[in-house]
Amino acid sequence: MSDPLKKKLVPITELQDIRGVRLPAGLTFIQLVVTGPPGAGKTYYINKIHGWPNEGYLDLTRKGWWKDQALTFRPREVHLGLPFRGIREALTVFDQEWLEAEQPLELELERIRIPPESRNIFQTNWRQRYIFEFLLPPAEVIFRRRQNRQSEGYFPVDEDLTLEVVRRQLEIYQHVALYLHRQQVQVYVRKSLDSPPMRIVEEGDMTIPAWATARTGKRPRLTTIAGWKWLLLRRHPINWLNVTHTWEPITRESRVAYDGTPLELRLGPTQILRFYPEIPLGIRKKHLQKNWLITDPRTFGSNICGFARLKAGETVVIGRANNKYKAIFNFPKSVGKRHLQVTNWRGDLIITPFEKEYPVEIIRVDDSDREARLEARRFAALTHIREIYGGTVALLPPGPALQLLKDVNRILAREPFRPENSEGRPGGLIELPNDKAPVIVGDLHAQVNNLLKILSENKFLDGMESETACLVLLGDAIHSELPREMENMDSSILIMDLILTMKRRFPASFFYLRGNHDSFAAKISKNGVSQGLLMRQRLLELRGKEYVAEMERFFDLLPYVIKSDFFVACHAGPPLKKISRSKLINLHNHPKIAHQLITGRLQRTNFLAGYTKADVKRFRKGLELAKRTPFIVGHTPLDPTGSVWLNVGEIKGHHILYSGRPEGPSLFIGLNRRMIPLTYPAEPLLNIIGKMK
Numbered sequence: 294m295s296d297p298l299k300k301k302l303v304p305i306t307e308l309q310d311i312r313g314v315r316l317p318a319g320l321t322f323i324q325l326v327v328t329g330p331p332g333a334g335k336t337y338y339i340n341k342i343h344g345w346p347n348e349g350y351l352d353l354t355r356k357g358w359w360k361d362q363a364l365t366f367r368p369r370e371v372h373l374g375l376p377f378r379g380i381r382e383a384l385t386v387f388d389q390e391w392l393e394a395e396q397p398l399e400l401e402l403e404r405i406r407i408p409p410e411s412r413n414i415f416q417t418n419w420r421q422r423y424i425f426e427f428l429l430p431p432a433e434v435i436f437r438r439r440q441n442r443q444s445e446g447y448f449p450v451d452e453d454l455t456l457e458v459v460r461r462q463l464e465i466y467q468h469v470a471l472y473l474h475r476q477q478v479q480v481y482v483r484k485s486l487d488s489p490p491m492r493i494v495e496e497g498d499m500t501i502p503a504w505a506t507a508r509t510g511k512r513p514r515l516t517t518i519a520g521w522k523w524l525l526l527r528r529h530p531i532n533w534l535n536v537t538h539t540w541e542p543i544t545r546e547s548r549v550a551y552d553g554t555p556l557e558l559r560l561g562p563t564q565i566l567r568f569y570p571e572i573p574l575g576i577r578k579k580h581l582q583k584n585w586l587i588t589d590p591r592t593f594g595s596n597i598c599g600f601a602r603l604k605a606g607e608t609v610v611i612g613r614a615n616n617k618y619k620a621i622f623n624f625p626k627s628v629g630k631r632h633l634q635v636t637n638w639r640g641d642l643i644i645t646p647f648e649k650e651y652p653v654e655i656i657r658v659d660d661s662d663r664e665a666r667l668e669a670r671r672f673a674a675l676t677h678i679r680e681i682y683g684g685t686v687a688l689l690p691p692g693p694a695l696q697l698l699k700d701v702n703r704i705l706a707r708e709p710f711r712p713e714n715s716e717g718r719p720g721g722l723i724e725l726p727n728d729k730a731p732v733i734v735g736d737l738h739a740q741v742n743n744l745l746k747i748l749s750e751n752k753f754l755d756g757m758e759s760e761t762a763c764l765v766l767l768g769d770a771i772h773s774e775l776p777r778e779m780e781n782m783d784s785s786i787l788i789m790d791l792i793l794t795m796k797r798r799f800p801a802s803f804f805y806l807r808g809n810h811d812s813f814a815a816k817i818s819k820n821g822v823s824q825g826l827l828m829r830q831r832l833l834e835l836r837g838k839e840y841v842a843e844m845e846r847f848f849d850l851l852p853y854v855i856k857s858d859f860f861v862a863c864h865a866g867p868p869l870k871k872i873s874r875s876k877l878i879n880l881h882n883h884p885k886i887a888h889q890l891i892t893g894r895l896q897r898t899n900f901l902a903g904y905t906k907a908d909v910k911r912f913r914k915g916l917e918l919a920k921r922t923p924f925i926v927g928h929t930p931l932d933p934t935g936s937v938w939l940n941v942g943e944i945k946g947h948h949i950l951y952s953g954r955p956e957g958p959s960l961f962i963g964l965n966r967r968m969i970p971l972t973y974p975a976e977p978l979l980n981i982i983g984k985m986k
Contacts, residue, residue, distance in 0.1 A: 295896065298429075298467050299943050302482055302491040305505045312342045315489055317481065319504035320424055324479075325368035329428035330462040331387050332439040335370035338428060338486060344368035352383045353469075359408040359419040367423075375469065376404035386462040392453075397461060400468055403933035407476045410606060424479040424504055426490065427470040432460040434485075475932055477606075479504065495939070501610070501634075534644075540654045543633075543646055549655070551583055551640030555663065557590070558644070559654040560611070561627035565590060568642065571602070572664055574671055575977045583640025584974070589622050597730055597756050597962060599969045608636040612651075620967045674749035675982055681798050682791065685983045686745070688783065689790050691836045698843045701793045705850040709801040712878050720878030721887065723804055723855040730762040731855075733862055733961040733968070735927035735936075735950035736769040736808065739784040743958035744770075744791060745978040751962075751971075757795075757802035764799075765855055766792065767927040767950070768808020768864040768891065772817070772824040774953060779822045782831035789844075807851035808864040808928065809891045813841070853880060853890045856916060859966040865928040866893030866904045867912035874916060894929050895942050906944045921946040923968040925961055937961075937970040 307318035316325070325344070327335050340346065349363030352374035363371055374383030377391070377398035384391045384398070391398055408419030430438075436459045474480045474493040479502060483490045492505050534547040536556055549556065555569045571584040587601040599621035603609060612632035613624045629651035636643040646653040679685070689697065706719060714720040725731060732753055737743055747764070748754055756762025770792055771785035778784065795803045810817055810824070817825030832841050854863045854877050868886040880887045889904075896903035913922055923946045930951040931938045936959035938949045948968070952958040957975040961968045 295942065296464070296467060297471050298482065298493065301471070301493050301495055303494045304489045304491050305481065306489075307506050308489065314338070314342050314486055317424075317490055317492075317505045319502075319506050321504075323367045324422065324424045324504070325426060326364065326423050327368060327370045327426045327428055328373055328466070330435065330459070330466050332435040332442070332459070333428040333430055334438070334486070335428055339368060339370050341486070342368060344370075348372060350374060350385075353405045354383045356406055358406060359423070364423065373466075373469065375465065376401040386465050392458065400465060402468065402472045405469070405472065405476075407473075407478065420478055424481070425470075425473065427466055427480065427482045428484075429463060429466060429470070429482055430484050432456060432463050435459050435463065472932055475935065481505070534655070536655055536657045538657050538659070540656045543644055543653045543655055544649075546643065546645040548638075549642045549644065551642075555658040555660050556642075557656050557658055558633075559652075559656075560632050561625070561629075561651060564622070564624060564628050566611070566622070567658065568603075569663070570640075571974065572667055573974045573976050574668065575981050576974075582974070583637070585637055585642070597732075597752050597762055597964070599962065599964050600971065602972055603635065603637045605637050605639055608634060610634045617970070620969050621964075623965070671749055672985075674754055675745075675978065676985065677754060678745065678748055679982055679985060682794050686741070686787070686791060686979060687983075688787055688835070691840070694790060694836055695840050695843065697790070697793050697797060698840065698847060701796050702843060702846055702850060704796060704800045705847070708804075708852070711852060714879045714881060716881070718881070719850060719852070721853040721880030721890075722874065722877040723852050725763065725855060725857040727858050727966075729760070729802075729857070730756060731857065731860060731961075731963040731968075732756075732762060732764045733860075733925050733950065733963075734764065734766045734958065735952040735960070736767065736930075737788060737958070738769060738810075738953035739771055739773040739778070739788050740953045740955065740958070741784060741788045741791065742975060742978050743952055743954075744788060745982070746973050746976055747952075747958055747960060748795070749978065750973060757799045760802050763802040763804060764795070765862065766805045767862060767925070768806045768851075769810040769927065770805070770808075771828065772810045772819065774819060775955065776820075779819055779824065780827060782824075782828045785828055786832065786835065804855060805851060806855060806862070806864055807848065807853055807891055811848045811851060811891075813845065813848075853877070853887060856918070857963075858918070860923045860925065860961075860963060860968050861913070861916060861918060862925040864891045864926065866890070866895065866926055867908045867924070869893070869904060869908055872912055872915035877916075891928075906942060906947075909944050909947055923948060923961075925950055925968065927951060936972060939970070 305317050308315040309318050311322065327338055329335055345366040345368065347369070349369050349371040351358050351361060351363055351371050354374065354376045372385050374385055376383055378401045380390065380398065410420060433456070436454070436456045439454055439459070470480055470482060471493060481490050481492045492502065532545060532547045534543070534549050536549055540559060553570050555567060557565050557567045559565050567588050567590045569586045569588065571586050583605050585603045587603060592598050601618060601621060609615070610631050611618055612630045613619050613628055614630040618624070629648060631647050632651045633647060633653050634645040644653065708719050710725055711723050712720050734747060753762060753764060757764060770788050773779055773781060773784055792805060796805065812825055813829040814825045815823055829841055832844060854861065866889065868889045870886070872886065876883055876886060894903045896905050909924055913920065913924065925948050927950055929949055931941065931949060936951050936954055941947050941949050950959060950961060952960060955975060957973045959970060959972040961970055
C-alpha cells in the first residue's frame with residue numbers, strides 16, 4: 294500500500310516540553326486535539342500530558358462539527374467519523390460496516406466539512422482554534438500493540454485483527470491528515486512519543502505555520518494599545534510600513550496596507566518582483582478578493598509569461614528553495630534559498646525578511662492608468678474572440694454548426710504535427726516542435742467562461758496567431774459536474790462550438806485530446822445521470838442525425854497523447870504495458886492501450902488496478918523522454934477545491950490538472966523548457982461578450 298505522506302513530512306525543530314512530550318513551540322496546550330487509528334497510543338498520550346481523559350467522537354461530514362461538545366475540553370483524543378463512497382452515514386474505521394465490507398470502502402474526501410475562514414476579529418477563526426495531531430505509528434507497531442492488549446483483556450475492535458486491516462486503517466488516517474492540511478486546517482503528524490512532531494510540506498509549500506515556530510518576547514501590558522492588540526489578535530503588534538517612491542529597507546516583520554496600487558520588492562542587488570492587485574473583469578467590488586499578482590517587470594506583458602498569484606489568506610516563502618517561484622523568475626544566486634516570507638492578510642501584505650545577508654527593499658510604483666490599460670487589453674482580446682466566433686458566443690444555428698464540424702473533421706484527418714498510422718490515417722500521437730510554447734488545459738466540463746478566460750489572458754491568443762504557442766485541451770470539455778447542471782447539455786454544446794471554431798481558426802495551434810467523456814456511450818454518466826445519452830439526444834433535437842454522426846466521427850478522429858522533448862500529456866494516465874512511439878501512432882491496433890490513456894487512474898488503497906510509478910517511468914522511456922520529463926494528466930482531481938497537484942504519488946514530474954472549477958481555471962504553460970502552473974479567477978465573460986458591440 295502507498296503512504297500518501299511519504300516524503301512530505303519535515304521535523305518541527307522548535308519545540309517545547311510538556312510533561313516529557315515534545316510539542317511544537319508555538320502551540321497553546323488547549324489547542325491540541327489528538328487522533329489516529331485504533332492502537333496508535335492516543336489514550337496513553339493524553340494521560341501522560343494530563344489531558345481530558347474521555348474519548349471523543351467527531352463526525353467530519355456533519356456541518357458545524359468544529360462546535361461539537363467533544364471539543365469543549367482539550368487536549369483530548371477523538372475518533373473520526375469519515376465518509377465512504379456508497380455509505381450515507383459517517384463510519385469509523387472500527388465500525389462493523391467498515392470492517393465487514395466485501396470490498397475495501399473508498400474514502401469520499403469531498404464530503405468532509407471544512408471550518409469557515411474568519412472574516413473579522415469578532416468572528417471565531419475555527420481553522421486556527423484547533424491543532425490536530427495525527428498519531429500514526431508504523432502499521433507493524435500498531436498491530437503488535439493491539440495483539441498484546443487483546444491478550445490482556447477484551448477489546449472488541451481487536452477481534453479478527455489482521456495486519457492488512459491495520460494498514461488500511463492507518464492509510465485512511467494518512468489520507469485524512471493530508472486532505473485537512475490541504476484545506477488549511479492546522480495539522481501535524483507524530484509517529485511515536487519518542488520522535489519529534491512533523492509538519493506536512495508539499496512541493497512548492499514554503500509556509501511555516503506560526504504554531505511551529507517559537508514565540509519570543511513578553512506580552513505587552515493592557516495599559517498600552519499594543520497590549521490590547523495582543524489580547525484581541527493573539528500576536529505582537531506589527532510594524533506598519535508607509536511605502537514611498539524611494540527604495541527603503543525592510544529589516545523586520547512589516548505590514549503594508551492595501552490601497553489598490555502596485556509596489557516592488559528588491560531581493561538582493563538585482564532581483565525585482567512587482568506586486569499588482571488582481572483586477573478581474575465584471576466582478577463587483579464587494580465580491581472582489583484582494584489577491585496579488587507577482588511578476589517580473591522586465592518580462593511581464595511583453596509575451597506569454599509566468600506569474601505567481603498570492604490569494605487572500607495565503608502565505609509564501611520566496612527564494613531559490615521555492616521551486617515554483619524559481620522556475621517563474623529564474624532567481625540568481627544573490628537571492629537566498631528562503632529570502633523572505635509574504636502573507637496576504639485581506640489584501641495587506643505582511644513581509645518578513647529572514648536573514649540580514651539577504652536584504653529586502655520596497656518601493657511604491659506609479660501606474661495610475663494600469664486598470665484602464667488592463668481593461669483595454671482584455672477587451673481587445675474579447676473583441677478578437679467575438680470576431681473569430683462571428684458574433685455573440687451562443688449556440689450556432691444547425692447549418693453553420695454542421696459546416697463547422699465537417700471543416701474540423703477534415704483538419705483532423707490531416708492534423709499538423711500528427712504522424713500518420715499504418716493505414717494512412719491520423720495516428721494517436723501529436724509531436725510538437727520544441728519552439729512552440731504549450732498551454733495545457735485540464736478538464737473544463739462545460740465551464741465556457743473558463744475557456745474564454747484562458748483565451749483572453751496572457752497573450753495566449755497572440756501566441757496562437759503567430760504560431761509561437763499552442764493551446765492543448767486534455768479532453769472532457771463537455772458534461773458539467775456541477776450538481777444542478779449535470780442534465781443541461783446546452784453548455785456542453787456551446788463549449789464544443791467554441792472549441793471547434795478555435796480549431797478551424799488555428800489548426801496548427803489548437804489541439805484537443807480525447808477524454809473518457811468524449812463519447813455518446815451509455816456508460817458515460819455522473820451521479821446516475823447518463824450524460825453521454827443526454828448529449829446525443831439534445832444534439833438530435835437541435836441539429837439532427839447528420840450532425841450526431843459527424844460528432845461521433847470527431848470523437849473517433851481525436852488524438853490521445855501530445856509531447857515535445859520537455860513534456861508529455863494525455864487525459865488520464867499511462868498504459869499498463871510496454872509502450873512505444875509506433876504503438877501510440879497506431880492506436881487503432883491497440884484498443885486496450887487507448888482505453889487506458891483515457892480512463893486510467895493512479896493506484897490507491899481502494900483502486901489497486903491503477904497505474905504506478907513504474908508505469909510512468911516505462912511510458913517516458915518508451916517515448917525516449919528524460920527521466921523526470923513533466924507528465925501532465927487530468928481526469929482525477931484529488932480534492933474538491935484544488936486545481937493543480939504536483940508530483941502526485943511521489944512521482945517526480947507527474948502532475949494532475951483540473952480546469953473546470955467555477956472559481957476559475959488552472960493550466961500549465963511551457964516557459965524556458967519548464968512547465969509552470971498558473972491559476973486565474975472566474976469572470977462572467979459570456980455576459981460581457983454578449984453586451985459588447
